Structure formats: C-alpha cells, structure tokens
Amino acid sequence: MKQKSIPHTTHNGPPAAEAPSYFQCPECGFLSADARFGAGEVPCPDCHSSGARPRAFPSDRLRRLDERIRHYNAEGDWEVVVILAETFLESILEDIIDRILAAHGADVTVRSVVLDGQRAIGARIGRLFPALTGEEFEEVAAELGFRDFPHRWRVLRGARNAFIHDSPFHGPQEKLDPATAHEAMILLDQAYKLFVLINNRFVADGFGKHGR
Structure with a gap:
C-alpha cells in the first residue's frame, strides 16, 4: 500500500553551512x-x-564535494556551484540506487553492470528507479514531501547542460547567474533529506525482505 501523501514544504531560505x-x-x-x-x-x-x-x-567523498560546492558558493563562483551541485545530485542518486540494488540482494558485480548500463541520469530516474521500487521517482518525492524537487532538478540540469553544451536550437548560455546557483544550493540541501527518506523507505525495508 502506498504511503499517504503529506504536504510539501519548500525550503527556500539560505543554504546550510555544511552537510548534515x-x-x-x-x-x-x-x-x-x-x-x-x-x-x-x-x-x-x-x-x-x-x-x-x-x-x-554522506561518505567522505560526497562530504568533500559538498565542502567544495559551499566554498565556491561563498566565493560567488556561480558556474562552478551549479556544475558541481548537479554532479553531486547525480552522485547521490547513484548512491541510493546502488543501496536499493544491494537491498534486493545484488552483489557488487551486478550493481556495477546495472549502473553502467544506465548511465544517463534520465534513464536512471525514469526507468531504473521505477523498476526497482515499483513507483515513479516523482510520485515518491511527492509522497515524501518534496513534490517539486524532480521538476526543479530537471530545470537545474537543463541550465547546466545549456551552459556546458552549445545548442544548435537555442544557442549557447553564456553564464549561470546567482539565482541559479542559489537554486542549486537549495536542491543540494533538500537532496539529503529526500534521499535519506527514500533510503529508509526502500533500502531498510528491502534489507528486511531480502536479507543482507
């Protein structure tokens, strides 16, 4: 049975000083x-x-990345903030999918093959996550109180991609502004809370069902 939806609260205040x-x-x-x-x-x-x-x-690797992002944000290096924050979000998604796979009994080799076979972030969210959990990522985020997180993440990802890759349709995006960097920091802080909730719903439950 699906969990009952809970009200979404968007946190748009100043970013946290450090990773939780x-x-x-x-x-x-x-x-x-x-x-x-x-x-x-x-x-x-x-x-x-x-x-x-x-x-x-988070792991030492993710914590070091988090520290770098917050440092660049304090320095006003908005492009680096957006690029690294998007990298962080993709890394933490990979981590949670790896945890879900492990909870289903997959060993390291199987997990590596699955993740290598679905390297695109869109495929991991749109195909791999639902296949493992039985629910769409957007539905889970909404049920856990982060209804607009997936959409805002897509917008941020689009801004990052437009800045890095020249588009034959829209032309290059010459810069990433402070507002986009602020949005990246908000999503960075929200990601911890959301993915911990996802972990406790699908990983802890999975260990109980499938064993270690």
Missing part, C-alpha cells in the same frame, strides 16, 4: 540523524540492533 550527518545501521541500512545512534549509545531506531558501529553518511 547521518548514520547508517549496518544491519538494516536505516539512516538516522541521531548522534547517540552514531556513537553507539542507543540501538537502531528501525531494527533495534546494537553492537556494530553505524557507518557515516
């Missing part, structure tokens, strides 16, 4: 922001296991 910290249960894959869980002081909020130390999320 979450902790992943090594048993069920659940992600929690509770620092006590990260320190091993309380059991997993989902499966209630304890003992094994939770893993940090």
Whole structure:
C-alpha cells in the first residue's frame, strides 16, 4: 500500500553551512540523524540492533564535494556551484540506487553492470528507479514531501547542460547567474533529506525482505 501523501514544504531560505550527518545501521541500512545512534549509545531506531558501529553518511567523498560546492558558493563562483551541485545530485542518486540494488540482494558485480548500463541520469530516474521500487521517482518525492524537487532538478540540469553544451536550437548560455546557483544550493540541501527518506523507505525495508 502506498504511503499517504503529506504536504510539501519548500525550503527556500539560505543554504546550510555544511552537510548534515547521518548514520547508517549496518544491519538494516536505516539512516538516522541521531548522534547517540552514531556513537553507539542507543540501538537502531528501525531494527533495534546494537553492537556494530553505524557507518557515516554522506561518505567522505560526497562530504568533500559538498565542502567544495559551499566554498565556491561563498566565493560567488556561480558556474562552478551549479556544475558541481548537479554532479553531486547525480552522485547521490547513484548512491541510493546502488543501496536499493544491494537491498534486493545484488552483489557488487551486478550493481556495477546495472549502473553502467544506465548511465544517463534520465534513464536512471525514469526507468531504473521505477523498476526497482515499483513507483515513479516523482510520485515518491511527492509522497515524501518534496513534490517539486524532480521538476526543479530537471530545470537545474537543463541550465547546466545549456551552459556546458552549445545548442544548435537555442544557442549557447553564456553564464549561470546567482539565482541559479542559489537554486542549486537549495536542491543540494533538500537532496539529503529526500534521499535519506527514500533510503529508509526502500533500502531498510528491502534489507528486511531480502536479507543482507
């Protein structure tokens, strides 16, 4: 049964100062922001296991990328902000799809083959995500409170592509402005919240159904 839709709240304030910290249960894959869980002081909020130390999320690689994006945003380098933020969003989507595949029992080789076979971001969102979850990405985002995230992400991706690639139909986009960079930062912050919710809905649940 699908979850009941919840009201969407758009957060358009100033971007966060740094990436948030979450902790992943090594048993069920659940992600929690509770620092006590990260320190091993309380059991997993989902499966209630304890003992094994939770893993940090985002990974060191994504956290370093996040730091660079926020640095360039503070410096006013709008083009770099948009390009790197879009790269970040694509990376975190790949991470969550990899987690969903693992929750379905796919080993590293299978996950690599699947992701390599669907490298385009549109294919990963439009075909791979629904095939793995049984729901469209847009539907899931809406149900989890981020109804306009997919559309805003497409617009940002279009702006990035227009800046990097000359279009024979519309001509080159000579620059990316502060408003586009601000939108990129808002989506960057929202992505953490959305993808943690997606993880806890499809990954933690998947570990329970399919095992480790």
